[in-house]
Amino acid sequence: MPSQRDFYKSKPHQYISWIIGHEGKGSLISYLRKKMWSLDITSGNSESDFEHNSMYALWKLNLILSYEGHQHLEEVLDAIFSYINLLKQEGPQKRIYDEIYKIEENKFRFADEEDPADYVEDLCESMHFYPSHDYITGNELYFEYNPEAIQKCLDYLVPEKANIMIFNEEFDCLELDKVEPWFKTKYTDIEIPSEWIERWKFIKPLPDFHLPLENTFLTSDFSLIPISADVPKYPIKLHNDHISEIWYRPDPKFRLPECYMNFHFVSSLGLQSPKNTALIEMYCNVLKLLLVEELYPAIAAGFDYNISDSEKGITIKMNGFNEKLPLLLMTIAKYMVNYSTLVTKDLFEIVKVQQLKTYYNTFIKPGKLVRYY
Numbered sequence: 001m002p003s004q005r006d007f008y009k010s011k012p013h014q015y016i017s018w019i020i021g022h023e024g025k026g027s028l029i030s031y032l033r034k035k036m037w038s039l040d041i042t043s044g045n046s047e048s049d050f051e052h053n054s055m056y057a058l059w060k061l062n063l064i065l066s067y068e069g070h071q072h073l074e075e076v077l078d079a080i081f082s083y084i085n086l087l088k089q090e091g092p093q094k095r096i097y098d099e100i101y102k103i104e105e106n107k108f109r110f111a112d113e114e115d116p117a118d119y120v121e122d123l124c125e126s127m128h129f130y131p132s133h134d135y136i137t138g139n140e141l142y143f144e145y146n147p148e149a150i151q152k153c154l155d156y157l158v159p160e161k162a163n164i165m166i167f168n169e170e171f172d173c174l175e176l177d178k179v180e181p182w183f184k185t186k187y188t189d190i191e192i193p194s195e196w197i198e199r200w201k202f203i204k205p206l207p208d209f210h211l212p213l214e215n216t217f218l219t220s221d222f223s224l225i226p227i228s229a230d231v232p233k234y235p236i237k238l239h240n241d242h243i244s245e246i247w248y249r250p251d252p253k254f255r256l257p258e259c260y261m262n263f264h265f266v267s268s269l270g271l272q273s274p275k276n277t278a279l280i281e282m283y284c285n286v287l288k289l290l291l292v293e294e295l296y297p298a299i300a301a302g303f304d305y306n307i308s309d310s311e312k313g314i315t316i317k318m319n320g321f322n323e324k325l326p327l328l329l330m331t332i333a334k335y336m337v338n339y340s341t342l343v344t345k346d347l348f349e350i351v352k353v354q355q356l357k358t359y360y361n362t363f364i365k366p367g368k369l370v371r372y373y
Contacts, residue, residue: 001156004057005129008138010146012153013057017044018100019087019212020061023296026210028083029063030293034208036346037069037076039289039354047139059157066350070168077164077196078203084157086205092147092154099215101142106219106321107302108140110256159200164192217301217328219321222257225250260319261329267313278355280309283339285351290335290342298328305332 004013021043023029032038042062045051051058061080063069069076114122123135130138176186227250235249270277284307295305303320305328318328335342 001057001059001153003054005054007149009143010149011142012149013059015097015150016153022212023292024212025293031079031208036066036350037072038063038065040064081159081200082203082206083209085203086209088154090211092150094145096212097145102218103301104141159197215297215301217298217303217324219323221323224255224257227252257322259322259325263316265314282355284309284314285355286343289351294331303328
């Protein structure tokens with residue numbers, strides 16, 4: 001599509017990327033995950049010179065497909081253009097734009113300090129693209145809603161202009177009749193079947209698809225919790241019984257409306273056998289996949305969480321704005337309580353395959369192998 005540099009105040013291409021890359025309910029990736037065809041999605045461009053400059057802008061959609069996804073490639077592509085046609089049918093949405101505007105404003109307002117060298121480099125680049133009063137904010141904030149610019153970007157997302165690249169190590173090398181000159185990688189290129197293009201032009205949105213719902217994790221209360229003058233140097237124990245301890249310390253230095261919660265579920269099971277260690281990691285990976293759709297709005301709104309296995313059990317860490325962090329905690333707790341009713345055999349198998357690939361990639365490296373053994 002044409003360069004979007006002049007539309008930095010409305011960022012229409014980023015608005016589209018935000019919706020297509022959304023991972024909540026009714027999204028493209030939600031549908032593909034339920035089919036067990038894809039695990040992850042990225043959308044948009046990196047704003048680099050190659051992908052976005054004064055001459056053109058490339059819009060990319062990357063999907064990590066499962067084995068089943070490669071077997072249903074045509075249906076995956078149908079789903080992509082079906083979702084794009086949903087955006088065209090619904091048109092630009094001010095509610096969604098205002099939500100993105102607020103999220104990015106909050107992130108900018110409470111951003112962590114950057115590395116000075118990287119910050120100077122970013123500022124120098126911004127001086128080439130924005131007027132002086134927007135050097136700092138031009139690449140970060142949304143300034144004005146421009147439905148006409150959004151619609152023009154949507155109009156460029158047509159199948160005739162698509163370039164589809166498929167990477168798969170299981171391709172039959174005999175079918176790859178060309179070799180690229182730098183890494184000698186075999187490849188081939190073919191025309192997209194004309195009947196596919198004609199179908200994608202008019203394909204209707206699937207019943208599973210809808211635009212992102214209102215984000216319940218969007219924060220509006222940034223008030224600070226009062227603290228005493230004599231804050232202890234170390235966390236103090238607030239609660240202690242035969243199964244749990246609770247420790248707490250307020251932050252008297254930065255005074256931000258943010259909270260960090262860390263939970264450690266202690267268990268010796270992982271130390272009893274390699275199988276138990278692998279199963280605990282499986283438990284964490286399956287739980288994270290179950291939570292992706294439900295908690296994507298939290299991630300979009302600036303919250304963060306991590307669930308991982310450790311030598312002594314399972315660790316859950318989360319942080320974000322005070323007002324909505326309890327909602328994040330209760331959502332994770334709900335899925336842990338209902339875990340056994342949510343896990344399916346198909347989900348278990350797809351996570352197992354990914355975990356085996358991770359183990360293989362780890363242990364083929366001599367340094368990793370020596371450290372673990």
